[in-house]
Every structure is written in C-alpha cells, then in structure tokens.
Amino acid sequence: MEIGIYGLGRMGANMVRRLHQSGEHRVLAGNRSGGKVDEIRKEGIEGVYSMEEMVQALEKPRAIWVMVPAGEATSDALSAFADLMDEGDILIDGGNSYFRDSVHHAKVLSEKGIRFLDAGTSGGIWGLRVGYCLMVGGDASAFEHVEPALRTLAPEEGYAYLGEAGAGHFTKMVHNGIEYGMMQAYAEGFEILEKSRYDYDLRTVSNLWNQGSVVRSWLLELAHEAFVKDAKLDSIRGYVEDSGEGRWTVIEAIEEDVPANTIAGSLFARFASRQEDSFAMKVIAALRGGFGGHAIKEAATEDEK
Amino acid sequence: MEIGIYGLGRMGANMVRRLHQSGEHRVLAGNRSGGKVDEIRKEGIEGVYSMEEMVQALEKPRAIWVMVPAGEATSDALSAFADLMDEGDILIDGGNSYFRDSVHHAKVLSEKGIRFLDAGTSGGIWGLRVGYCLMVGGDASAFEHVEPALRTLAPEEGYAYLGEAGAGHFTKMVHNGIEYGMMQAYAEGFEILEKSRYDYDLRTVSNLWNQGSVVRSWLLELAHEAFVKDAKLDSIRGYVEDSGEGRWTVIEAIEEDVPANTIAGSLFARFASRQEDSFAMKVIAALRGGFGGHAIKEAATEDEK
C-alpha cells in the first residue's frame, strides 16, 4: 500500500526503513527540517520536503502516519495535514499522545471528514529488527485500509484494533504504567541483592533468572545486557526521567477508583530520583529536632554543591 | 551421577522424572508416606520407602536433595538425614526455605562434616518440560559434585553457584519479591483497562503486548492464557495467598535500608485481598463520622454475611 510517514526521529525513521525494506509498500518519508529527509533519501527511500508535497504525492484515500512529539507538535501537525487533505483520507497519530487528546483529535478531524487512528507504538530502538507492537484505536474502516502497513511494521500478531478513538493511546498509556511498575520491581530486587551480605555478580543472577524462572522477560534480558556492560552500574547516575504516560496512568487509576500503589510508587520513585533535596524530608528533620532534639543536618552550602 | 530426591510433592516428583528421563543419572525417589513412592515406581523409577533405605542405597559421597515444605519439615528432614550420613556426604535443600535458616543449617551440618547446598528453585509446574531455574549457594565442592544433575534439571545456563550458604535461597527470595511486584504491576494495569471507558478484550491486549512490546514476559503469556480461559476472570475470586518470600523480601529491604514501595505495596495488596473487613478502614469511617457527620455503613450482620 501507499503510506506517508511524517517525523523522522529515531522511531519514525526506523518505521520508514522497516516499511521500505519489506518491498511491499510505497513509503514516503517527510520531516519538518530537511536534513533528515536528505539522509533517508540516501537509503533509496522516497523523501518529501513539506506536508504539501507529501499530500500531493499520495493517492486517495491518503494515509499519513504522524510520528512527532506528543502534545502541541502532534496537534499542530494533525491540524495542518487536515487542512491539506480530503474527505475520506486517513491520519494516524503514532506518538505517545494523551488518549484524551486523541479523543479530541478524532472529533475535530471527523468534522472535516478525515478518518483518524491513534496508534500506540512500543518497541523502542529494537522495533526496526523485531517489529513494533501497535495498539490501534479509532476509525475501523481506516484500520482496515492501513492494515497491510501495520502487518509489515509489527511482528506476527503484533497489531490490533482495540476500539474507538483513544483506545490505542489508552492501551499504550497503561502499557507504560505497567512498564514503570515492572522496572521498579526489578530495580528494588537488584538493590536488595546489591546491598546484601552476599557478594552477588548481577550479570550471573540476571542471566540465570532469564532461564526458566518465573520472572523472565525481555526487560530482564536488557538488565542482563546492562550489567554485562557495567557490572555495578558505576557509570550511571540514578536519575530517571518520565515522559508522561506513568503520570496519566496514575491519574486514570484515580479517576476509575483503582488502587494502584505499585504503579504510583514507581512514578514517585522517579520524582525522588530527580530531587537534589526533599522539602518533605526537611519538614520531618525539623519536626524531629523540635520534639526530640534529634540532630539536624545542615543544608549544603553553595560551595559544597 | 547418583542422586536421591526426598519429597515427592508436585515439584519433587517432576524433578525425579526430569532426571530419570534424561537417562544420564541413577535417581532414587523417596517420600515420607509410601503411596507416592508406589506411584513413582510405576513409572519405572527406583523408589525407596525410608530415609535409611535411601542413604544405604547411595554410594559415597552421597547426594540427597530434600524437597519438602519449608520450615520445620525441612529442618527435621535435614537433621534426620544428617544422622544417617557420613562425613563428606551432601545435602541439598531445594525448598523455599528462609535464607537465615539455610545459614543455620549449613553451620549445624558442617559440624557433622556434611556438605550443604541451598538451591532456590523456580519454574513451578512448568519445570518438568522447560527445566528449573536453580539458584545455588553453599559448599562450592558440593556444587561441583552435583553439577551433572543440576545441568539436567535446569534449562541451558539455568543454574549457577551464587555464593556461600544462604546465597541461593536469598536469591530465590528476592526473585519472588520481584515476581510479586511484576504481577501487581500487570494486575493494576489490567484493572485500569477493565474499568476504563473502552470495552477491551483482555485476550487481545495480553496477546498483543507479548508481540514486541516492552512489557512482554512469560508472566504475560500466562496472563493471556488465563484470559483465554475466562475472558473477564468471572470465575475467580480476588483472594491471594502468600508463601513467605514476599514478606522476607520486604523485611530484608528494611534491614538493608532499601526503599521498596513497589514490592511492599504488592505484599500489602495480598493482605487486603484476604480481609473480609478492614479494621483500619473502620477507624477512618468512625473518624469521618466524628468530625464531619459523614454517614457510616453498618457492619454486616451475621445473617447478611
């Protein structure tokens, strides 16, 4: 089939490559800045330098996959494409958008007759080789139209239509919430091993657990690779960003009355990892000084920082 | 090699079978009650009806794998075997013993010249086919001696020597703590999906996530199988036992000053799942009635229960 991919970041560029390498599709690659288009063209892939060019180059009904940062960039791109496209054309948001935004985008686009799909995409930098896990919501007829491309992008059985607009990004959101919790569980466990009375080699343990144990998983294979690179992770700082889905998962748990201590705890651990000092713990240190005369550590001076 | 397996429960009996089926070892199967020995003998496996018989039937240095419930049963069996065995013989505890008990057992047995191994064993009812993941601590020379049997019991790379006495059961304990956290993360995620505005088919989602997504794992494959059997788990009550390792993991986290909100939260969720009513929440209901006049639900009468 014919499909345009707009946004040649790490994920978008690799999706273009996977579609192109299959030899089954005509794939057009576009990007806001031209440098990345130049690069992809060197690989023999058809590149376009503007939204207009992409729209004009595709046959109707057009299918364009937008792969740009969630939030304003995605909203703007969808809106700009919609202005150039015709009734019956298809826009797919493959980014990490908030499902509430996708519900809104579907509504606005449907008013213009554009069919919308929200495609939660997992697989990271491994997707090019393994395939991307695609969680798709939105217009069912659009899903059928782009299914050949989804089949190429995903591993076997690795894509599915999950329901109306937002259902794809909602699933991806929860997927990432689970991912937070799983990683935190492994992380706490490895810290307990590391600080124990035993002198564990975590390269050995992480590999061992991947052979027939109940906790074997792809994340654990990655953990093994990380320990092989740096057995005690000495080179890494315990500072962890979060990209939104974990927060949204906890907020959704709250909306739905779901007790979610594990996912919430893993989110809060990331917040704590990024704090230089904790105001909450200052309060407690002050209180302990107040009732018990317990010693209080002085804050670091600017020089000591 | 020659090895005795004492304790023909689900795990022990299957380990006997896996060793026997390899054709590489002479395996003796023993059990406290004779019925299970009768059964295993019907499969052409050598069965013995007492500890004495097992000890007499093995050549020195004898290797006996004890696979009975953790706690008193294990302590008693180790002690009884030790009384019958000779210096240089080997006892292996393959159960879910507390690592502190294993440290103690190693010490007591070494005074009698018996070499001890603690072998944390994961794999459950799948171990017969897939192999058991074996986390071994204790006497290094004993490990070398029984390595042929470990190689048969485990999948490839699925066994390892991890350190002095207790190191095996400690690793298994942390393994199970991680298992609690991972399961809780999946569970919270599936509850958020189930209660959402979308009408998800969790058979589809769980299968999809196993294809190339970051959260793919063996546990998720089991989740998929569970949803295939009962799409909304209507037949299952949300009541979850725990067998000790989760508690020990949290206690060990406390001993080591490791923040472990995720593993602790998953343990507490099991406690809550088993409570008919919560005294803590009664207190809060009473307090809310006290300061705000908020309505209090009456406790169920005996008839209503």
Add this chain to the structure above:
Amino acid sequence: MEIGIYGLGRMGANMVRRLHQSGEHRVLAGNRSGGKVDEIRKEGIEGVYSMEEMVQALEKPRAIWVMVPAGEATSDALSAFADLMDEGDILIDGGNSYFRDSVHHAKVLSEKGIRFLDAGTSGGIWGLRVGYCLMVGGDASAFEHVEPALRTLAPEEGYAYLGEAGAGHFTKMVHNGIEYGMMQAYAEGFEILEKSRYDYDLRTVSNLWNQGSVVRSWLLELAHEAFVKDAKLDSIRGYVEDSGEGRWTVIEAIEEDVPANTIAGSLFARFASRQEDSFAMKVIAALRGGFGGHAIKEAATEDEK
C-alpha cells in the same frame, strides 16, 4: 457587617447561627428549597426565599457567601448571583471546590466586576462551637471587607488571606490530603494493635496517647470518642467514601513532581475499602494458578453474595 449565606446544609446553617449568635452582624440566610429557610427563621434569624430577595435585601457592596455542593451547583449559584449583583459586590465560595474551578470563577466574575473569594472551610460539625478554620484566596480588598465576618466565624487566628484566586481552595485541598494521610496512619496503627498478641483496650490507648505523647491531636481525640462508643468498632463497616480533595491532592503532587506515597496510599486504601472484589487480585490469583498450580478461590455465586 452585613452578609448573606446561601445554602443551609449542615455547614451553612451552622455558620449562619455562629454569625447570628455573635450579635455583631446582620446575617441573611437563603436556600434553594424553602423548608430550611422556615426552620432557620424559627431561630429568629432573617431568612430569604430566593437569590433575588437576598440580593435586594443587602446593602452595597453586597457580600454573599455561597455554601452549596462543589461542582455544578456552586458554578450555577455563583453565576446566577452574579447576574443579579452589581460591580464591586463580593461573592465567596465556601465549599470544597476544586481550586482550578475557583481560578476560573474568579476570572469570569471579574469580567462582570464582581470580587471573588475562595474560602476553604474546615471544622465540620464542630465549627459552630469551636469556630471554622478559614483559608481564603482571591481579591484582597474583598477579604478586608468581609474580615469582620471571618473573625466571628473562625476561632482566634483561625482565618487568613493566602493569595490570589484559588489559593484558599488549594490550601483546603492539601489540608484534606494531609487529613487522609494522618487518619490512615492512625488507622494502620490501631489495626496493628488490634491484631497483636496483646489484648489492648483501644479506649485506654487512644486516651493515653492524647496525654503528652508526640501523636496527640484532635483527630486522636475523636478516635478516643469513637472507641468509647464502640470499643471494637463492631458496628461499623470499613467502607470509606472520598469527596474529591484527596484525589486532587495526589493529582497535584503528580503535576508538581512531589513523591507522595503516603497520601496516595491513603487514597488507594479508600478505593480498596469500597471494592467487593478486586480485578487486580483476580489477575494475580489466575497467574499463580498458571505458574504454580496454586489453588484459586472461586468467585462467590449470586446466592452466596
């Protein structure tokens, strides 16, 4: 001063009484339905039967305190009053509104020249006697105008201006979040006492802790009263509602990157207290059955429920 109080629920009616009993103010009491107005008039208090009547009866600049349920009822009442009032008049929202709503109300009302105050109000059914703790945000000149009434409503030092619109309700929100966490801490502690090897009389312990201990507090005094009424809380079901502020506090913590395990945990405990069965725990029971053959409890049949 002159002030109208609109909304004669438990809180509003008592605030009317406290203002009236001081003998320092002219207070007008209004309510959507007339029955409550009839009642309050029997106490010799000036009652009005409509918004129009209240507005007409007050001298400019009018001050009207709206004390109706948060959400639509509050928005509607503010909007209806604004349509009847004049530039420079003052509207106070004393309910448990979301601070984001108060920011919005302030903006909309200011466009009509109405001065807005958001007054978080704590004290519950005890406020009539003890006074209400009033956390006020919004228009500073309006605060000065109504200060005489605030002084009467609050205990000494029990009211304050905290900043621009929303600052009052934000403070009340966090106040309630803290309240959740404190109550949960007491509740967990009492459950640990209740289930211990000792046969504690919680009437004794709760009273004792209020005499000079570090955990003494008004909530603990209420706990003591609750235990005096029902020593083991046998008559109370551990079922706890929540009215929004706890959720908002956790959501705000997430927005601000504040690790808030304690407040979040206390919110999730309330969710769990209201679940008949837990889907999450069904998932875990199913998984344990899947890997370990652990027994699964069957869901209660309709008959057993």
Add this chain to the structure above:
Amino acid sequence: MEIGIYGLGRMGANMVRRLHQSGEHRVLAGNRSGGKVDEIRKEGIEGVYSMEEMVQALEKPRAIWVMVPAGEATSDALSAFADLMDEGDILIDGGNSYFRDSVHHAKVLSEKGIRFLDAGTSGGIWGLRVGYCLMVGGDASAFEHVEPALRTLAPEEGYAYLGEAGAGHFTKMVHNGIEYGMMQAYAEGFEILEKSRYDYDLRTVSNLWNQGSVVRSWLLELAHEAFVKDAKLDSIRGYVEDSGEGRWTVIEAIEEDVPANTIAGSLFARFASRQEDSFAMKVIAALRGGFGGHAIKEAATEDEK
C-alpha cells in the same frame, strides 16, 4: 515513694528532675559515667556513682528505672542490676526497646524473682514541662507499686497499664510508627504547597491549620515553630534518621497481615532521604537506555561529589 533512675541522658535526667521537683518522692540518680551524676547533684538531687550504691541506698522492694540506649546497653544494665537485687524488687525499662526483647527480659528476670515493667515513654524534650506519656506493660503488682512515680512523671491520665510484658514497648513502637506516618503526611502536604503556583508563607498556613481545622495537632504546632525559625527550611538538609520503631512497626504489620502502605511509605522515604544515589534508579536508567535509547546521566565523578 522511692525510686532510682539509672541513665542520665536527655530523657533520664529530665525525668529525675520532674520527680524531684514534685517534692513527693525520694529519687536517686545514677549513671555509668560520673560526670552526669556530679551535674545532677548540683541541682540538689541525690546522685549515686554505681549500680551497687543505688541498690544499697534503696529500701525493699526496690524500684529502679533503667533509661539507657535500647539494645545491648539495656540488656546489660538489666542483667547487672538483677544480679544485685532481691526477689520482689522491680526493674523498669523506660527506653525504646524492641518489645520482643522486653518479653525476653521479663522471662529471664522472673526466673530470679525480679518483677519487670516495660514502659514506653513519649514526650521528648518537652516531657519535663508537659509530662511524659507512659505506656506500661509487665507485672501488674509492680505497676501498682510504682504508680505514684508514674503519676508524677505523666500529665493527668498520661500513664496506663496495658498488659503483660512487652505490651508497653509494643504500644510505643506503634505510636512511633503512627508518628512516622503523620509526619510524612504533613511533609508531603507542605511540599505540595511549597512547589505550587501560589507563593505560600508556611508560617501562616501552619498556624492557621492549628486553629480549629481537622489536622490540628501538637506536631503541627512544632511545624509552625520550625517555619517561624526558618520560613523555607533553607538551613536544613532533608536527611532523616530512624531509630528502629518504624522498622519494627512495619515488620509487625507484615507478621500480622496488616496492609500498612502509609507507615511503610514513610519509612522508605527516610531510607531514600539518606541515599546519595539509588542503585534501583540506576537499574531503571540503564533499562530505559536499553530499550528506548533514552539519555543516561553519568554518575558524579569523585571530583564532583
């Protein structure tokens, strides 16, 4: 009555003073090192320089209150006194001992005919003025004998007999667990205020909340004093020690199957406050680098620390 107090640390010395100032008792003050005895004698209090001297100076049945650090120091002091004392004499452990130790001490001492009391003591540096909250377990006849001293030490209704040996220290343990949870709830709340869009003066808020609000408490009064001293706690580092009771409370919750997310979360927050870097978060940073190519912060070099 006559009583000896052994251990003139901050708590012990003030208890001596409070007993002495009442004019109702003969109090003997003893301490391992003589300097503190010299000091207390300057206040006109009877001081002794050895255990032997204390035992000899008291009339039978003797009552000696041991106020030394929990653990070995307490065990040693109890044992040494017991060797010098006679049947029917009374030993009181007023320290923060683990209740399991107190159960053990009671048993050992009873074999010698010594009556034992475990007296959990709260009140910190404020006890001299306000009185100490005394939670007492152990021998009931001994409790009756020392009641006059307890009455002097405590505020009105501030002491009670709670059950057999260990019941006092168990209650103090849970008291401190609750204290952890309450402080954490306040601390999280103040951090949410501090990081909010509003420019709160926490001196104002903490004082305001103490006037009629639901969260008013003695701890909140201390918080107010702390903010008065240092409005933004700039001089304090968010580093919080823990002295054992919080850990024991969580361990006891685990033993009793009590879900205790709030108290556990407040304990883990203290652990995190003391970590320079988190191994768990290193693992997560490594995993995110592994699957998503997310940037990893390098660990601080020695120079940067």
